[in-house]
């Protein structure tokens with residue numbers, strides 16, 4: 001049926017928006033975090049770099065300060081002996097300042113050192129520069145005297161009191177000290193530092209620097225060898241090293257990126273600028289950002305899970321709601337099967353398919369409910385539903401509408417093949433009474449065939465109308481929709497509904513058809529025949545409504561009404577001094593079934609104090625066949641003084657056999673017998689019948705006489721009176737009175 005399992009559109013939209021938001025949040029927060037961490041790392045890098053520079057600066061300055069104060073002392077001494085004497089005292093400074101040695105170089109290049117080396121250092125750069133009055137720190141050198149190790153030489157010129165250069169004082173500084181200062185841990189020991197001069201030559205590196213850097217002599221070379229993408233970084237670095245302001249940059253190496261911060265140490269000489277490069281690999285970034293990112297991602301995952309859970313719960317609740325709505329809308333609560341709305345939807349999707357709508361219900365289902373209880377009634381309906389289900393095929397549909405009403409859509413070849421199927425289904429349903437121990441179940445089906453399923457309700461309505469064709473009859477279980485039958489049915493309905501008012505309003509009129517003496521031609525009596533004059537002026541003949549009223553029982557009232565009206569009329573004529581003729585009245589066989597019919601008629605007659613001979617009673621021949629008690633009724637009517645006529649004699653087939661028991665006074669020969677006149681055999685038959693009847697002492701009335709030949713023939717048969725169009729049609733009261741006056745025979 002409906003796609004109630006599908007995700008609702010809103011849920012999809014919400015989920016989509018949520019996903020987009022979440023994904024963009026993840027991306028944004030990740031880049032934000034990376035950026036923050038980068039900034040943080042760079043700022044730490046700057047701090048560490050500045051700090052390193054500060055310490056190194058301090059160290060260098062202290063060393064120079066010492067050398068300057070020593071140089072002062074030597075200058076004051078003024079000669080070499082003094083100098084040699086002083087060097088002995090210098091030993092204590094060597095220890096305090098952790099120098100390898102302190103030495104003095106005479107202008108001749110002779111050196112005296114605290115560790116006792118005497119050597120010619122006249123070719124050394126620091127000596128030459130010192131003798132020119134320039135202080136300096138050398139690049140990293142390999143110590144030529146003493147233990148071979150990297151050293152840096154601090155040197156200053158020594159002046160005497162007259163400002164003449166006495167020589168150069170130097171201190172050999174173990175490069176390892178720079179390395180120790182640079183090796184202060186940073187960034188979890190992932191960061192390292194490097195001391196370089198303005199030409200990129202490496203003075204010292206922290207011990208944790210990559211081995212390729214430790215082995216390199218130039219930072220440029222190291223960077224150049226590290227990665228081919230370093231052209232630009234090299235240019236940048238060279239710019240940094242040619243200036244003196246702190247600056248940051250980056251380069252590639254070992255497959256990753258390195259950030260550095262360079263701070264100039266502001267050595268004593270501008271042409272000898274040293275820089276501390278503090279370097280950190282971007283791995284530090286990920287080390288720092290990964291836990292944060294992980295936390296953020298976990299948080300986001302949690303949010304996604306919560307959001308997804310919420311959405312799922314929402315969708316689930318909507319689906320439950322939809323299912324409930326679907327059940328309410330399309331499922332019949334009693335049978336659990338389809339309801340009418342569901343049936344309609346299905347049918348509309350099969351528009352154009354030929355098939356039969358069957359409206360099915362159980363006659364007198366109320367009785368089951370009333371006598372066995374509602375629960376049993378429900379059980380019956382559920383069983384009915386099951387039987388319907390077991391009788392329908394693939395592509396056929398059914399639904400419980402309400403109460404005991406069901407609808408089916410069956411696809412059969414035609415009415416002839418469908419009939420037996422329905423009979424079978426109804427038989428199964430009839431068997432329910434024994435199965436469930438309930439009063440008789442009598443299913444009724446109305447069938448309407450169509451290919452148009454756009455108006456399912458109307459189709460069902462037609463099937464229901466067809467059902468009324470069999471309702472109440474208990475003769476057949478099903479009827480097919482027939483336009484004419486249905487029209488008749490609806491006319492019948494209208495007449496049934498109008499009956500009471502029509503009676504009250506005097507719409508039923510009596511017309512009188514004279515009975516005439518065939519010999520003399522004068523009036524002998526008449527038959528009262530009913531007509532229904534509808535308020536719109538149409539006149540209905542009894543053939544239209546008598547059969548209906550015989551079916552629904554109204555005929556008894558109507559017959560009584562006619563009888564009473566005739567009595568009343570006779571009384572009027574009597575009072576008016578008119579000649580009274582017997583006016584016969586018809587009694588339907590249905591009216592005879594009432595046990596007190598004789599008493600009733602006697603009572604009415606008594607109320608008008610009328611001789612019963614003026615109101616003979618016509619009883620239809622067929623009535624005598626149905627009712628075995630008819631002879632006793634005739635007896636009673638006779639006892640009450642009524643004259644009885646056997647109506648329509650000859651229209652049935654057992655007329656003669658019923659004669660013995662029926663002691664009628666008059667036999668009315670039916671028009672069908674009269675129509676034999678002119679036919680030799682027919683005339684013979686008529687002759688013998690009349691003779692036979694006359695031999696029983698019965699009088700004979702001929703009915704439906706239309707020609708003078710018929711009159712002639714009947715006259716010869718000694719027929720007592722003649723009723724027929726030849727003399728007169730049934731006449732309204734006034735015209736009948738005129739006829740009677742004209743044919744008194746007086």
Ligand code: C2E
Nearest residue numbers: 529530541542562586587588704705706723724725726730
């Ligand atoms: P019915 O009792 O056999 O009445 C005679 C019918 O034959 C009348 O029809 C009458 O008009 C018609 N008829 C008389 N002469 C001729 C003729 O020469 N040619 C032809 N073609 N027809 C002729 P109507 O009045 O239409 O009545 C039809 C039937 O309705 C009656 O048949 C009777 O069975 C029933 N009916 C009429 N009035 C009443 C009534 O008050 N109570 C009951 N229970 N039945 C009535």
Ligand code: CA
Nearest residue numbers: 527586618647
């Ligand atoms: Ca009659």
Ligand code: CA
Nearest residue numbers: 647648668703
């Ligand atoms: Ca008749």
